[in-house]
Amino acid sequence: MSMAKSTTLKDSRDRILDAAARLFLAQGFEGTSMRQLASEAGVNLAATNYHFGSKEGLMQEVLRRHLDRLSEERLRTLDALERAAGGKPLKPSQVVEAFFGSLLHLADNDAEGGTTFLRLLGRTLTEPAGFIRAFLAEEHKDVIERYRQALFNALPDVPRVEIVWRFNFMLGAASYAIAGTDTLRLVTGWEVEESDGGERFERLMARLMAFLLGGLRAPLPEFPYPLPAKNRGPGQPEFDSRRGR
Amino acid sequence: MSMAKSTTLKDSRDRILDAAARLFLAQGFEGTSMRQLASEAGVNLAATNYHFGSKEGLMQEVLRRHLDRLSEERLRTLDALERAAGGKPLKPSQVVEAFFGSLLHLADNDAEGGTTFLRLLGRTLTEPAGFIRAFLAEEHKDVIERYRQALFNALPDVPRVEIVWRFNFMLGAASYAIAGTDTLRLVTGWEVEESDGGERFERLMARLMAFLLGGLRAPLPEFPYPLPAKNRGPGQPEFDSRRGR
DNA sequence: GTAAAAATCAAACAGTCGTTTGATTTTTAC
DNA sequence: GTAAAAATCAAACGACTGTTTGATTTTTAC
Incomplete structure (x- = not known):
């Protein structure tokens, strides 16, 4: 029988990958x-x-497995935005929304595995094991570099x-918000969520995005002493970013 | 010789505790x-x-070892603030500054071990091992409850x-900011810090606090569908928190 | 000084770890 | 149908895990 070709293989491989994501x-x-x-995946050790x-x-x-999709979407979204802007710098909120909003879409498309992966990704950023963060950085390098430049262009006045x-x-x-809601529950003793699945995640992202943009737009701190020259952007004196641009 | 009483004991105990904090x-x-x-601490297994x-x-x-000091300072600071306010609710920024600012003082007092502990604490919040988060929550329960109430009182209009x-x-x-600067460096490829010790940490806290307050003051998200009733504060319609109160 | 308590030590305990082996079964390709 | 390739399997490998034991040394208390 030829149609069962990759079924058994993928079955086993994918079961392992799914179990690994859950357990990690x-x-x-x-x-x-x-x-x-192996036991959780139902395969031999x-x-x-x-x-x-x-x-x-x-x-x-x-x-x-999922990071590739995330990278692709992030690059594609940024491409579209910059094309639409026609050479002019983007608004900071556009860049932030593109970067973090892509997480939402990833969770939408692949309901079960997607959200598990996202939570794993969130936790992975703080994993002590060095090779994991190194791998993530290497795998996502291009994406980060693009968004970094986009943010720099969007905020030319900010060091x-x-x-x-x-x-x-x-x-x-x-x-932190995506990785674990149980820490929140444990530490604050407050039950925070009710509805299920994608709807819940969509609300979380809306709340998160509002918070992130608020933080991004906040006035820069004024240090109690003058900054050394190398700490400023090239030729930038101290300044105050204006709210609600 | 009686004056060497607890020296040897504390030496060994403390060396273990220090090494544990660093390695964990x-x-x-x-x-x-x-x-x-044990090897790092120079003691027998x-x-x-x-x-x-x-x-x-x-x-x-x-x-x-350090969490007790942190709890005490957090409670003491909040007590002082509420006493000074004389029954009137605090400003949200006061609560946030008290809660997160206490971290700065902890790092100041005990320069070496303090910052190590703080970074460990930050990382611990995302530790997968359940007993650790459970212990933290239990140990810090009273503090969290006090600050939660203070925040509720400071923001009576917000659900x-x-x-x-x-x-x-x-x-x-x-x-995330306190625990690791290396993830930042890895993922963004940007060298971010220069000066040493407490000064560095003080700058970090100033930047962090500005960001946190900006996020806290951001307008609430508007969901694309009406919230179920149980999601609102008691008797609260949808609303927009005002910036820069 | 002396007996009790506290601390240190080398060695071993009973498991678990990630990984590998070689035989066996299943699937593929012609 | 048959030979090659892919996948599964039980079993074992050597190394490492947290913890305990019992003897030995050091410190304490009187």
């Missing part, structure tokens, strides 16, 4: 054993090394170091 | 072995279990669910 998310990379993973070589290789494949910091803050708020 | 931060809880830890019972017990002690979400976003941005 719930227990972390180091906290998940290959035996538990040796199958994991057969298909992915090593535990690290498996993790990379888990990430790459670049400040832009990078705010981008970092936004990454933190986003990854 | 750099490699995570699961990624750090007791042997590596069995000393760790002798002093702390288990690996979990050690982690809890690592956290508790409570929105306040909790924004608090969560702030926690994420803060823990």
Whole structure:
């Protein structure tokens, strides 16, 4: 029978990938054993090394599987925006909405695996294991570079170091919000969500986006002492970014 | 000789605690072995279990050691603010500045161990190991409850669910920013810091606080569909929080 | 000084870890 | 149908895991 060609293969491979995403998310990379993973996926222990070589290789494949789609969408969205703007710089909110909004679309298309991957991605940014963050950075390098430049162009008056910091803050708020709602529940003791699935995620993104844009537009801090020259953008004195541009 | 009483004991205990904080931060809880830890601390392997019972017990002690000071300062600051306000609700910025500003003071007082602990604390909020987050939540419960109420009082017009979400976003941005600057460097390829020690941290906190307040003050998102009734604060219609109150 | 308590130590315990092997079964290609 | 390739399997490998033991040393208390 020829039509069953890749069915068995993909079945096994995909079951492993799905189980890996779930377990790495719930227990972390180091906290998940290959035996538990194989058991959860319903495959033989040796199958994991057969298909992915090593535990690290498996993790990379888990990430790459969805990360490629994310990268593509992010680049495509930015391309479209810049084409529509016709050479003029984008609004900061456009860049931020494109970057973080793409997460929403990823979750929409692939309802089950998509949201699991997103939460894993959020958690992965703080994973202690160095090779994971290194892999992520390498895999997403082009995308980051494009958005970085777009943000610089969108905020020509703001010192670049400040832009990078705010981008970092936004990454933190986003990854934390997406990765885990249980920490929120634990620490604040407040039940926060009710509705299910995509609708819930859509609300989360709307709330997150409002917060991120508010943070991005906030007035820059005034340090109690003069900044050393290398800390400013080229030729930029201290300044105050204006709200609600 | 009686004056050497607790010196040897504390030496050993503290060296273990210091090494544990460093290693748990750099490699995570699961990624750090007791042997590596004992070696780094320069003590016998069995000393760790002798002093702390288990690996979990050690982690809890690592956290508790500084967390108690943090809790105390947070409560004390809030007490002072509320006393000065004389029954009137605080400004939201006061609450946020008290909560996150206390981190700065903690880093100041105990220069070396303090910042290490703070970074560990930030990373711990996303640790997969459940008992760690559970311990943190239990240990910090009173503090969180006080600040939650203070925020509710400071923002009587804002639905409570929105306040909790924004608090969560702030926690994420803060823990991410404090825990790791290396992710930032890796992902953005941007070298961001130059000066050393406390001055560096003070700048970070100033930048962070500006971002957090901007996010907190942002207009609430408008959902594309009406909110179910239970999602609103008691008797609150939809509304727009005003900037720069 | 002496007995009790506290701390350190080398060694071992019972498991679990990621990975590999070689035989066996299933699928593919002609 | 048959040979090659791909996939699955039980079993084992050596290394590493957190923890415990019992002897030995150091510190405490009187």
